[in-house]
C-alpha cells in the first residue's frame with residue numbers, strides 16, 4: 584500500500600508564520616493543474632504498481648482550486664493507479680473557502696476527509712498572524728462541512744504564539760469542545776525561514792514565547808484532549824473513534840509515497856526526492872517532459888535514524904523485531920543500551936518501544952540520543 588501527496592502552491596495571502604512553499608497569487612493555476620496531471624504520468628512507475636490507500640491535497644491552499652480542477656487530478660490518479668476500496672482522500676482547506684457549493688462539490692467527487700486550518704479562535708491573534716478569516720467564520724465552516732455530510736473533519740490549531748497567553752489558549756480549547764471534529768493537529772509555533780515572523784525576529788521586533796510557557800500550553804492541550812475523548816496517537820495529533828490520519832500515519836510508519844507538484848517530496852525507502860520549489864520552473868520542466876527534482880540516496884544509517892525519528896513520534900513506537908531484519912546487530916546493541924538508559928521515559932513490551940505520553944514534549948532530545 585502507498586500514498587500520493589499533491590502540493591497546491593497557491594494561497595490568497597501569506598500567513599506571517601508559514602514557510603511552506605506557496606505564492607500569494609493564482610497566476611498559472613490552470614497551467615499548474617495540467618503540469619500536476621502530466622507529472623503523474625511522468626512518474627507513474629515510482630510506486631512500482633503498489634495500490635494507493637491515501638491521497639492528500641496539501642499546500643498552500645488546495646481549497647483555492649475549482650472543483651473541476653480537483654476532479655481532473657483525481658481522475659488522472661485513478662486512470663494511472665489502482666486505488667483501494669475505501670481510500671482516505673483528504674483536502675486541506677482554509678475556512679474562508681468553505682461555502683456550501685464547494686463543500687457539496689468536493690464531497691461528490693470523493694473527498695472524504697477535510698483538514699481545516701483554524702489556527703486560533705481569537706480574532707486578535709488571527710489578525711496578528713495574518714489570517715483572512717474570523718473565529719466565527721472558522722466555526723461556521725466546520726459546522727457547515729459536518730451538515731453537508733463530512734464525518735471526518737480535522738482542524739489545525741497553533742499553540743506557543745506570543746500574545747496568545749494561557750487564558751486565550753484555554754478559551755480556544757473550550758470553544759472547540761462543541762465542534763463536530765474527529766481529529767485535531769496542534770503544532771507549536773515554529774519560526775521558519777523566509778517568513779514575516781523570522782524577518783521581524785531578525786530586526787528585534789518579535790520574540791518567541793519562552794519554552795516553559797509553550798510546554799505548559801502543550802500540557803493543557805494533552806489534558807484537554809483526554810477529557811474530550813481524543814486518542815493521542817502522535818506527538819501533535821489526536822483523534823476520536825480511531826480516525827487517525829491514515830495518510831500522515833503512513834509517513835510516520837516509513838511507507839513509500841509519491842509527492843507531486845512544486846516542492847513536493849517523494850520517498851521509496853532507498854531514496855528521498857524533492858521537486859523544485861519555483862512554480863514557473865516546475866511548470867516549464869514538466870511541459871518539456873522532465874521533472875526538476877533532487878534525489879538523495881539514503882544510506883542505511885540515515886534510514887536507521889529516520890526510522891527512529893518518525894516511529895518514536897507515534898504511540899506505536901519502534902518494532903525491534905523489524906529493526907533486527909533491516910539493520911546491523913551493533914546498531915541494535917547501541918539502541919538497547921540507550922533504551923535501558925531512558926527506561927523511565929519509555930513503554931516497552933513485545934519488542935515494541937514507545938515514548939511515554941508525559942515525556943513526549945522532550946521526545947526530540949530522547950530520539951537524538953538513540954541516533955547512530
Ligand SMILES: C[S@@+](CC[C@H](N)C(=O)[O-])C[C@H]1O[C@@H](n2cnc3c(N)ncnc32)[C@H](O)[C@@H]1O
Pocket residue numbers: 600601602603642643644645675676677678699700701702739740741770771772773774775
Ligand atoms: C501547510 S499548512 C496548510 C493549511 C491551509 N493552507 C491553512 O492555512 O489552513 C498546514 C498547517 O501547518 C501548520 N503550520 C504551518 N506553519 C507553521 C508554523 N510555522 N508553526 C506551527 N504550525 C505551522 C498550520 O497549523 C497549518 O494549518
Ligand code: SF4
Pocket residue numbers: 593594595596597598601602603605642643644677700
Ligand atoms: S498557513 Fe496555509 S494559508 Fe497560510 S500561508 Fe501557509 S499554506 Fe498559505
